[in-house]
Amino acid sequence: MVAAALFAALVLPVLVYYTGTATLGAYSGGGLAQFLGQFWADVLRLKLNAWILLLGPVVLITVWRIVVAYAWPSAGR
DSSP states (O other), rough: OOHHIIIIIIIIIHHHOOOOOOHSOOOTTHHHHHHHHHHHHHTTTTTTHHHHHHHHEEEEEEEHHHHHHHSSSSOOO
């Protein structure tokens, strides 16, 4: 979970920036530093889109672990 949270906080915003510039063109707010600054400002302002990006990997892993736990119960139960 810690690895997913670190990935979401440090790597995922950079991937979103580069994917956006590759598919949509240059970021109108400036470069990567401005994008990251805006992202973290949105996190502090409690904007939903920033929190979805930040918590997405942790939620996905949690849901996956719940699905696996109920879909493949251990033989000892």
